Amino acid sequence: MQDLQPSAASLEHRAQIAKLVSPLRRVTPRVPFWKLAAHRIPTLWTLYRGLLRHADRENKQPWLTAANFGGLLHWNSLLCDQVRDRVRALFRENRHTTSAVQATKQLSQGHKWLDAFRSAKAGDTKLQAILDRYDRILAVRREEDRWRERIHQVFKEEASARAHRIHKGSFIRQSLYNKLLPRVTPQPEHIGGMIRRRRKARERRLEVKDELRGWMDDLKRECRFELAAVGRGHYKREGEYYGNAQTGWLQPLRDKLKITQDALLRDIKRFREPYSPEMLRAARRARQRRVANKTREREREARGLYSELTITQMRQGPPAHVLAKMTPEQRKLYHIALGPSEGGYAAAVKLKLGMKLRKPNLSKLEGGRTENQATLRAKNDIMAENERRQRSDTDEVEP
Secondary structure, three states: OOOOOOOOHHHHHHHHHHHHHHOOOOOOOOHHHHHHHHHHHHHHHHHHHHHHOOOOOOOOOOOOOOHHHHHHHHHHHHHHHHHHHHHHHHHHHOOOOOOHHHHHHHHHHHHHHHHHHHHHOOOHHHHHHHHHHHHHHHHHHHHHHHHHHHHHHHHHHHHHHHHHOOOEEEEEEEOOOOOOOEEEEEEHHHHHHHHHHHHHHHEEEHHHHHHHHHHHHHHHHHHHHHHHHOOHHHHHHHHHOHHHHHHHHHHHHHHHHHHHHHHHHHHHHHHHHOOOHHHHHHHHHHHHHHHHHHHEEEEEEEEOOOHHHHHHHHHHHOOOHHOOOOHHHHHHHHHHOOOOOHHHHHHHHHHEEEEEEEEOHHHHHHOOOHHHHHHHHHHHHHHHHHHHHHHHHHHHHHO
């Protein structure tokens, strides 16, 4: 068959069509669309900048006249804060959009809003009313978000306070399951989980050890039985019986037993681990801080500033079986004795109930120290003379 070749005119026509269609062919870029300047520049400099500029309160508009000055200025002042924040929030939420379809839809919506803002500033009263209502909705929603954020911050601070761990200065003694550990409050959950897991693992290893030893004893008895059944001579000649395979059969069990025994020895080594100097220094510092905190707390209580713990202790009562047998006077004295004060009537009540005072001589200083008695008597004489003169002046003034 004769080979059919296109004519020169046909080839030239095809070349012209290819030349016209080639620029229209879609070329897939080598980078994502959000990194292209053709996307970033219009989005940031036209759409985003335009939305913020048309919601700017201080943007002076030359088209404001005496007729529409009041309404438009009121609308502009209301619109700026809410809409600017809303625009920023929407761009911040959608900045990670990687779908071209979703990005196109969001950009189209943004340009519609931009046209609405421009029309409202140009004097469209209908759009002004719509945007005014939209602004009030945003104000309410913003207030709800603000309160929600405040509540979330309070919960976050409370959770942080609960999670704040305090070194008490004491230790969790070393055992087969843990080394010497500092005692903190609240205790981390992973410490209790670690001790519980190691306790279960040790029990499981002891069971495995007993089971392996039982299997090894059974194999040794089986080998002795085979040797006794076939005889020593026959065993030496052929070597096909269990007695000859004793070493090979016991070796896997011995390997497993060695691994288990090493784990048990690590538990004993953990129990005999010496104290860490760094941990001892940390405990000493924690005890010093505790003494300093308690000293400051006692000083505040002496000034009358009670902590929540002190108030809680003062509100506590005796056990129910003791409270049932107490008289009203005894209950009153009991509640007085629960206070931290050690002077005056509180000290007398505590001594009456047989309680020990941290400063026994403090209650004896109610009238002042011995070396200050002369000064105190002079002050008392001055105060008495002033009161006498005041009474005499009052008597002269009265008719």
